[in-house]
Amino acid sequence: MATSMQTSWVDFFKDVDVIIDVRSPHEFAHDHIPGAINLPVLYDDQHAQIGTMYKQESPFSAKRLGAAWVSENISQHLHGHFQDKGKNYRPGVYCWRGGQRSGAMATILSAVGWKTKTLAGGYKMYRQHVVDALYHKPLSQMFIRVDGNTGTGKTSLLQMLAKNGEFVVDLEAIAHHRGSVLGGLGQKSQPSQKWFESQIYVHLQKSDGPIWIEAESLKIGKLRLPPKLWEAMCDAPIVMLESDSTRRVRHLSTIYDVDGLDAGEICEKLEFLRPLRGHEVVTYWQNLARAQNWSALIESLLAQHYDPSYRRSRQANVAAGATFNILDSSGSVDVELVDKLLTETRLKLGSHC
Structure with missing residues (x-):
């Protein structure tokens, strides 16, 4: 079993074959790391429903349903995008802030045998670099x-x-x-x-x-x-x-x-x-x-x-x-x-x- 490694912004792009954004299609369309592909672990309606359930019902119920959907969606990606990838495939994965969504995908990919990276801080970390470069620093x-x-x-x-x-x-x-x-x-x-x-x-x-x-x-x-x-x-x-x-x-x-x-x-x-x-x-x-x-x-x-x-x-x-x-x-x-x-x-x- 290969390992999953959370890396900094500087190291995330080194020695990877693809950058995978696992956020919902709506989040991806609004903005993403240029060159990334979108393999959602939760789709738009699922992501919205989980968020509502987390606030209005209970975190436990939301996580239980979310885990089921995430598992189903990752399974679909394994039968789709990952179907023809060899053992030396090296994916880099990120989500909104480097938490459960990218962690779930990375855990499965690592269990398959692929050396997988996740981005510490996720998209929010990337966005901060963009803001620093274009808004704060000459x-x-x-x-x-x-x-x-x-x-x-x-x-x-x-x-x-x-x-x-x-x-x-x-x-x-x-x-x-x-x-x-x-x-x-x-x-x-x-x-x-x-x-x-x-x-x-x-x-x-x-x-x-x-x-x-x-x-x-x-x-x-x-x-x-x-x-x-x-x-x-x-x-x-x-x-x-x-x-x-x-x-x-x-x-x-x-x-x-x-x-x-x-x-x-x-x-x-x-x-x-x-x-x-x-x-x-x-x-x-x-x-x-x-x-x-x-x-x-x-x-x-x-x-x-x-x-x-x-x-x-x-x-x-x-x-x-x-x-x-x-x-x-x-x-x-x-x-x-x-x-x-x-x-x-x-x-x-x-x-x-």
Whole structure:
């Protein structure tokens, strides 16, 4: 029989083949250690019923029923996920605070013969590390902030840099939102604030060089940037992108895949701008959307909404960085222009890059 060992945060990830979160699916969906898989020992309804029984009936009755359900669920996992695992399989298991749920799974897995670790403090310990890193301690990583008007290719630049091996944190991809009134178009539902922060945290841990990141407002959709990340971004050197209106319109038409846009959805979202831009302007935009005159709509939104908003929010930083155009005449990102940007940025920042 192999042993089950409770380990600290530092040692938990060493010499394991998989991280298993045994909490309920709802808890897992809200936030978890990135890369973990979910093998619940209690499912959502079971977890809720046990909690109610513990408070309203008795701890003994709750534990007795809970033990039965936990045993049944672990049995199912043994016939499922663990069915083809060899004797050298090394799982790491955690629950809410490193208590009975992870202990039950670890006991059975160890009895089978697998060397099993549990995380002391469980998810709560992990979450504390995330909070310390993003809320309390200054970030040690160096950032390069990509700034510029809407449609100048900031997100496309980050994607190209990532493919070329640069360290990139794409906040809009993590947030499932492009950071504007129309930023949710074509996106999945936004994650929880905690899962958003977990993904930022793990991205930061992977970097050993400068991190390219897009300039954002403090909020991306419903999500807020963690304070220490926001501070680091504000202090970061800036690479400024610029381009003419025609290229920006063409670039945005491609990014938003205008042929697949829903005019009704766009009109609904444009309603939020009525108090800011006035009835006449918003009605004009909605009429362009209904007519599917996407180029005219994008051009007008840039001129009458996005560019004025950008000037107000970024005025203090406009002259702070080198300026580049990376779009060709069709609105596509030009590889040679990106190479030039990267070379000049490295020369300017010197040993930091």
